[in-house]
Amino acid sequence: MGVIQRVVKPSTQRGKRALEARAPKVIENDKKTLFIHGQKTSPIGRDFLKSIYAFKRINSIYFGRKNPIFPFEEVEKLERLSKLNDTSLFALTTHSKKRPNNVILGRLFNHQVLDMMELGISDWRDLETFCKNKVGAGTKPCILFHGVGFTQSPEYVRLKSLLLDFFRGPQVTNISPAGFELAIQFTMFEGKIFMRCYKILLKKSGVEVPRVELQEIGPSLSFTLRRSKLASDDMLKTACRKPKAVLPKPVKNISKNALGTKLGRIHMTKQHLKDLQVRKTPAIKKAKKDQIQKRKMEKNLANAAKAANLVK
Template sequence: MGVIQRVAKPTTQRGKRALEKRASKLIENDKKALFINGQSTSPAGREFLKCIYAFKKMNSIFLGRKNPILPFEDGEKLERMSKKYDASLFAVTTHSKKRPNNVVLGRMYNNTILDMIELGVSDWLSLSQFRNSKVSCGTKPCLLFHGVGFTQFPEHVRLKSLLIDFFRGPAVTNVSLTGFELALQFTSFEEKIYMRGYRILLKKSGTDVPRVELVEIGPSLTLSLRRTKLASDDNLKAACKKPKELKVKKKKNININPLGTKFGRIHMEKQDLRKLQVRKTPAIKKAKQLQIARRKAERGLANTVNAINSGE
């Protein structure tokens, strides 16, 4: 006998809104992140999670209590927690003698683990260790990636995509220069990732373009790759698939030259200008009458000449 799946039906307006929020949409909500402390943690791992949580505090959940979770050994509990809190991103910190200062970053697709990367944290300097003014909570950062590793090594390429998901912030169409004040830099060098945080200062330059200065505000740390569980190409393609309604349809017979000028080509049947209806104005009508009278006079004159010639 087959198992009949239960369909959740809301009984209250609050439950109805909750189900509508979780339902599929053409334009999905901003990704929610889940930050979890493992059974055994270290100060560096906890501070790293708190730092990421501070950048993504507007749309994330932090579980400070200890949780016996090992993502690479058993991910079912993590998947249940992700479904419970409706979170598609997760970060788990653990600590052991074999893997000290351990942090696992990952993401979900359809409430199952898509991919995750295990990182080791070293050379840790928190936000509080930099005696500078900080940026406001929820500021959308400018992400900078340097190094050939982000284009050559598959693990670094996937880590770049994962970091963009964590730090990109809400989707916007316009950016104000006054709110453009946070820069996060990731540098790939000798199989390690160096992360730095800067505050962007726009100062007067005497021209319309301001002078840009960077002040380091933290965090400052070094990340080393340990274990990875990357999604297959088919799963990644399914997770990145866009609905047909959002795909831009190509318009035929429209070309754009290198200067950006748009040209359109129109296909029409050959016109018969003899059947073209024109407006009969008084001037055209009078001219036509004069032309008819002139032709009659010419024909009468020709008949008279022919009659004289025949009489002779």
Template sequence: MDALDRVVKPKTKRAKRFLEKREPKLTENTKNAMLIKGGNANSTVTEVLKDIYALKKPFAVMYKKKNITRPFEDQTSLEFFSKKSDCSLFLFGSHNKKRPNNLIVGRMFDYHVLDMIELGIENFVSLKDIKNNKCPEGTKPMLIFAGDTFDLSEEYRRLKSLLIDFFRGPTVPNIRLAGLEHVLHFTAVDGKIYMRSYKVLLKKSGCKIPRIELEDIGPSLDLVMRRTHLASDDLYKLSLKQPKALKPKKKKNISHDVFGTTYGRIHMQKQDLSKLQTRKMKGLKKRPAEKSAEDGGISPKKTKSV
């Protein structure tokens, strides 16, 4: 049995908190990513990994030592690192003559590789090459996807889902306007994926709504898709399954219209309006003729007392 698979009983409170953090939860923790260099990674791939790590911090782990592994042939080492560092996302960089400047981006499900897509770097501009003010560490980016290719091909649909998982950051309950300062733009056209990173500048516009400008801060990547390893439809559907406790309960007899107005339906027994008690007024009192008509048209005669 693998050393990471055995049952571990905590001996200290710190170890207990560490294990509780890794336990399954209704609302999972923010997904962490591990960035790994291959055995023959060159300077370009190393710089790309450093820049992606700078965008992903603090939800990332950077392995500085080179690891001789081939993810498309043997995935055991990636699964081992995933368990060790509690990361469900990974980015592997390598370089060789057949596939120069190679990146493999993927994600895990139950510490096993779910999806994996290989991308080739054709053009790269680093963070340090663009002399502009950068966004603070841990800024949650806004993701923009342009191009019909992301919706037409199954491989590009999975790539879009994978990139959203990788860069989305933590889930926040509230958003402030000044916090929307980082944009990641992905464009798919002519078989290539263009990744650009911008900083949002809020300028004066003479009204309450500011004028928005985008400033390139890097990194910039021109990528091309090479190989893919996609999960089957059944496994992919299983990975998207949510606990019953998180599913919203359906409320009976409540509906909404297109404008968002809420309507409620009330079930009542059929009412007899003839027995409805109204306000007592002289004008609403029934006359003797009306009462006799209701009783059958025959009014009883009064007998004189002797």
């Protein structure tokens, strides 16, 4: 006999709001990120988490204490923490002799690990190395990817998707140019991924469009892919499935070509142009009268010629 699970009903308004926030929705909430220190860490790994947490502070949870979590060996502890804090992304830093200055970036679906990428950090320069001109927390960044390596291997294709999902920030419909002040660049060259962060400065140019300048604000580092754990195609398809309420309703006889031009097909009954009622104007009447007289004249000439031939 199966065990009947007890249905938890909230006894307070706060508990009711918490359950409603975690309930499935047609348009889900912005993804929350969990920053975790492993059992053994390095100063570079801790500084990296603090620097990224400074960009994502609004929708993130930071665990400063050490946690004996090894995602590639066992994922139960990580999934339990994700379910407890209702997070969909995580960043875990570890350090060992075999894998120094290690960071693991991953995402979860339904509180189950979907993708994980283990990256090694090198050429580290923290925020304090650069100027004090920083950006505000929760700023939606402009993310740039350079290099053909992001499209050559399935691992790097999934890594690009993971980085985009991790750093893209909250979903918005409109962006003010004044608040668009952060650019994150990922460049891949010879197996290394170079990460650079810039502040977008809008200067006066004398015209309506401002002059754009970039000022590096850090952090600056290089990534090396060490290990990866990718989701299966079926699980990825389930995670990317969209509810029917979000999908646009199909419209009959209307389609779009490759350039985005809307094409429409119209179905009409057979038209009889002879019975088409047109506007009768004096010019049309005169032309019709002249045509009738011309036909009569031609007919008379033909009859006269025929009569002359019979007489002969």
